[in-house]
């Protein structure tokens with residue numbers, strides 16, 4: 178294993194997987210093979226007519242030692258790709274998974290520029306593996322093919338969209354093998370396999386195999402289904418994850434989504450992230466601090482700080498009273514912009530803790546430093562990282578919420594025939610259709626957790642719960658269970 182796993186994205190592929198991918202990619206002993214990130218050389222060692230590129234000098238030396246017949250280029254793959262005009266019969270490997278925070282500087286620039294020249298625009302939030310696949314694909318000759326390990330986020334990450342568009346636009350067959358069991362037991366991320374064949378053609382469908390575990394066969398597993406590119410692109414907003422569902426459940430879900438009384442959360446509500454104070458210990462006061470500094474009520478808002486504060490489907494005055502009785506740091510110091518700051522509040526701002534808080538990154542970058550932005554008292558708070566299912570709690574206590582939650586407020590009263598109400602939204606959210614939709618629109622975080630980004634939450638489908646038949650309910654529950662198994666909920 179290389180020395181700096183996270184920076185280099187170096188997690189070596191199990192031998193059986195490397196073996197299968199090379200066997201699937203290479204058709205003829207004379208084929209030329211490219212591995213864009215050869216690591217210790219376990220792909221190129223399996224085929225003599227290979228070129229491996231590897232940035233880490235020690236790993237490049239390992240590649241040479243392991244694959245003496247291959248050509249190993251030490252350096253950045255994108256710089257090499259921009260300079261070398263060769264095309265290969267096939268490509269195979271396991272690209273580095275380096276998240277955008279670390280995938281920075283000259284390498285990222287070279288990667289994104291190279292892809293832009295091919296017409297593929299990745300945002301700055303892209304992880305390294307997606308440009309690696311595009312750039313490797315661009316090196317495959319017409320009629321050639323490739324076989325790669327990819328993170329399962331190819332099924333939901335926004336940057337998987339431009340990658341998949343490039344593949345279906347440049348290969349006659351694009352095949353993803355979704356594998357439920359982990360290929361890399363040490364990685365929290367699941368991995369799938371990507372095969373693309375007949376470079377130089379286009380695909381009207383994406384082939385998907387859903388399998389329980391990796392099976393090192395001579396041939397790739399048969400397709401579980403052929404997904405129309407048009408349906409993937411338009412109906413499913415370029416996400417493959419929903420295709421993990423059994424087709425009968427997915428058809429039911431699509432039928433429900435097309436009903437006149439169905440709505441997406443974003444159509445009836447505004448969804449935003451809760452506030453970031455920048456210095457939690459300073460901005461959250463205990464009732465005893467409030468008394469000691471005599472802070473006036475109008476500068477305090479009770480805050481739901483984390484999911485431990487939620488005990489049920491409603492947060493009300495009784496909850497706030499309970500937090501107060503325990504002297505929890507529950508009051509956010511909220512000084513509206515332009516407000517006259519009374520002496521008592523000024524004294525608190527000038528404490529040693531206040532001096533320390535104003536030096537924090539967030540406080541230094543806002544004016545005035547003591548005004549926490551985005552403080553809302555939303556109608557609902559939504560936990561966006563959850564085990565079983567994201568909870569939407571009614572906020573009757575008129576609390577605000579931190580960025581441990583999404584803040585949800587009504588924007589329209591159109592929802593089915595009866596109009597919208599707290600009760601109807603809560604019922605639709607917690608219904609089997611709502612819970613299945615969270616599974617489909619959200620994404621796994623590792624460790625069995627499900628995350629709903631604000632954009633994903635806005636797409637959650639809400640169906641008036643009284644409209645769902647018992648038979649459909651059973652199917653929807655089956656779909657939830659399937660999706661929870663894919664994200665390893667214990």
Ligand SMILES: C[S@@+](CC[C@H](N)C(=O)[O-])C[C@H]1O[C@@H](n2cnc3c(N)ncnc32)[C@H](O)[C@@H]1O
Pocket residue numbers: 179185186187188189190212213214215216217218219220230231232233236252253254255270271272273274284
């Ligand atoms: C996930 S490992 C894969 C190694 C090997 N192919 C395997 O599967 O066992 C990724 C490799 O990419 C290399 N790497 C990272 N960034 C690179 C870059 N810009 N150019 C070339 N190689 C790079 C890392 O050093 C690491 O060895």
